[in-house]
Amino acid sequence: MSLMKDLTNGIYKENPVFKLALGMCPFLAVTTSVENALGMGAAATFVLIASNFLVSLFRNLIPSKVRIPCYIVIIATFVTLVDMVMHAYLPALHKSLGIFIPLIVVNCIILGRAEGFANRHPVLNSIADGIGMGVGFTMAMVVLATFRELLGNGTWLNMNVLGSAFRNQPLLIAILAPGAFILLSFIMGFFKILETRKGGRQ
Amino acid sequence: MIEMLKLGLVLMLVALIAAVALGIVNSSTAPIIAIQQELEKQNAMSEVAASLMPDDSLAFDSLSIHNLENPYASCDELLQVVKVFLPPDTSRIGYVFIAYGKGYSSTLQTMVATRMDGRVAGTIILNQQETPGLGANIVIPSKLIEHLTGMTAEECRLRKDGGTIDAMTGCTITSRAVVNSVRQGLEDMSGAGLFYDDITLDEEHAEGGTE
């Protein structure tokens, strides 16, 4: 029961992006296409699960004074692993995610969950939390990427959706940097409206 | 003091384990990455050289020309030129080189095949990280790079810079990076005496290659 709760927690109730506003940098940067969003999401989810697992496993062995550097080393190790494996087996994706793979290290979601959840909870719960947060992060990225790719390029997951007439004159701003900020602001506002509606009814 | 030492030891142990684990993984992925990059380059070379002569048995040989520096590359990479020939015959039928141009958000790598008279035969974009939907469209041949075919270094200029090539809409920086880096490469090669004008080209053919 509590495992399920930990699993679903990150997906909506404590969605890391829309609710906690964590991990903004990769979130805004890689959402230019749904494909990139899925790739980044998969990589970050893997690192989240793995680091949550290790941190939780060794939570009683690591002295609390040096815990943050230890977590950082654990996270950085997994990020480098993902980097190498992706470079070897998925070179195209590796190329398009570029600088953002090493930057998973400073994705505050991962360190935040290691410090805020995994070091106080048993292994299984921590893994569930990692999966939930990772899926929540990925879903949030896919939502924003959907808007940006559709409006800015007329495609979704590289499939032509809005027709060639739109593709020739798309809303370029959506795919450029400002579009990310503005669309994110609207999505966050939308969530806020949902919440106040729900809160009003209760 | 002992407490400090203990903490330091723990940290060191963690870092050591991490480094060893990474070393093991690296030793197994590094060769794959190297092979993949080499393969990618080979494939690109075959693809672009097909524009010189559509033949599967084209062979490449690297030329090492010193003093050919590429000023557009952010690093000190030398302009690497590869000569293309059809195996039994060793006379070159053209060259392939990679042009580096600084674009809007990345360094664009363009692979260019040139004929012996210094005209572009074919181009492909090897590497770019420009804005998706905008500069990244440079990889679509009909947008820009197709128009480079048949041009000499002199002609290889954007309309805005006094040439005849139209930049991609909204992507002057990306277009200029490609066009200018290709021109620079052609100029450097011609400066190194790699091209022949039409008359000497005939001579070379008559001699059957004097490599």
Next chain:
Amino acid sequence: MNATALLSMLLAAPSSGNQGFDLGKMMAIIIAAIFVNNFVLSRFLGICPFIGVSKQLDSAIGMGAAVVFVMTLATLGSWSVYNMLLVPLNLGYLRTIAFILIIASLVQLVEMILQKFSPSLYRALGIFLPLITTNCAILGVAVLNIDEKYSLGYSLVNAIAAGIGFTLALVLMAGLRQRLELANVPPALRGKPMAFLIAGIMSIAFLGFAGLGS
């Protein structure tokens, strides 16, 4: 040795080849890092402090100063470790781990030194220092400098300019948000959504710098 000679020697320090000192290239790096590829508004690095610490002008300036300071030191450390230790030992793949450890320990060190020798500066910057460890702009500039294969001199120039760009965005944002306190914002957009909306509009303005200096 006078300062100019030292500067030109530093700027000409070779990374792996013959990058001489080139004022034009240096200006291009500075303009690109501050305006064209502004770390916050166009590269999306350092968004968390950008949104988190931009409510007050004073704290924005403090944070900006701390970032410029740590960014420069981190670049010095990471560049040296990468080019003098990791590359000769063929350990390039340990880059991420090494850099993040350098940054974390540097932040700690700066904090301790400041606390001991300059309590006033420590009071001004102190609360921002721990936040900097997880500021991806710092790691970002270190990684970018390596990817671009800049020499040490150019790396430092790039780091300082990137820090100034970050500060510029942060201070502009703080000024706008202070005024926003008085504005009547739709309830749904109050707080973070409005901050992102403003960032979007600022980012449009910064798009106008595209092409400058290249």
